[in-house]
Amino acid sequence: xxxxxAMQRPRVFGLVIALMCALAxxxxxxxxxxxxxxxLAAFAFVVAAVVVWQLRGNGYAGRWGGALAAAVCVALATAxxxxxxxxxQVAALLGLPMRAALVQIDPAMAVDIxxxxxxGWSGVIVLLALAGAVLATWRR
Numbered sequence: 001x002x003x004x005x006a007m008q009r010p011r012v013f014g015l016v017i018a019l020m021c022a023l024a025x026x027x028x029x030x031x032x033x034x035x036x037x038x039x040l041a042a043f044a045f046v047v048a049a050v051v052v053w054q055l056r057g058n059g060y061a062g063r064w065g066g067a068l069a070a071a072v073c074v075a076l077a078t079a080x081x082x083x084x085x086x087x088x089q090v091a092a093l094l095g096l097p098m099r100a101a102l103v104q105i106d107p108a109m110a111v112d113i114x115x116x117x118x119x120g121w122s123g124v125i126v127l128l129a130l131a132g133a134v135l136a137t138w139r140r
Contacts, residue, residue, distance in 0.1 A: 066137045
C-alpha cells in the first residue's frame with residue numbers, strides 16, 4: 001500500500017462519516033419536528049456543527065473540498081428532513097401509516113410540499129446554517 005493510499009483512506013472515511021451524520025441528523029430533525037409540530041429549521045445549525053466537527057477532524061479544514069462537502073451534507077440533511085416531514089404531512093392528511101404513505105406518494109408531490117415548507121424564514125435559517133458550515137470548514 002502506497003503512502004498516498006494510506007493518507008487518503010482516513011479522509012474518505014471522514015467524508016462517509018460526515019454524510020452519515022448528515023442523514024442521521026436529517027432523520028432526528030424530522031422526528032423532533034413531528035414531535036414539536038414545527039419545522040425546526042434552526043436544527044440545521046446542529047446538523048451543520050456535527051458535520052463541520054467531523055470534517056475538520058478528518059483533515060478537511062481549510063480546503064475547498066471540505067467546504068463543498070459541508071455544504072452538500074447540510075443540504076442533504078435538510079432535503080431528507082423536509083422530505084420526510086412532507087411524507088408525514090400527507091400520511092396524516094390521508095390517515096395512512098407513514099410507511100404506506102412513503103411508498104404510495106408521488107416523489108414530486110413530496111418535493112413540492114417540502115419546497116413549500118422551506119419558503120420564508122425556514123429557508124433563510126437553513127441557508128445561514130449552510131453558509132456557516134462552509135465558512136467554519138473553510139477556515140483554518
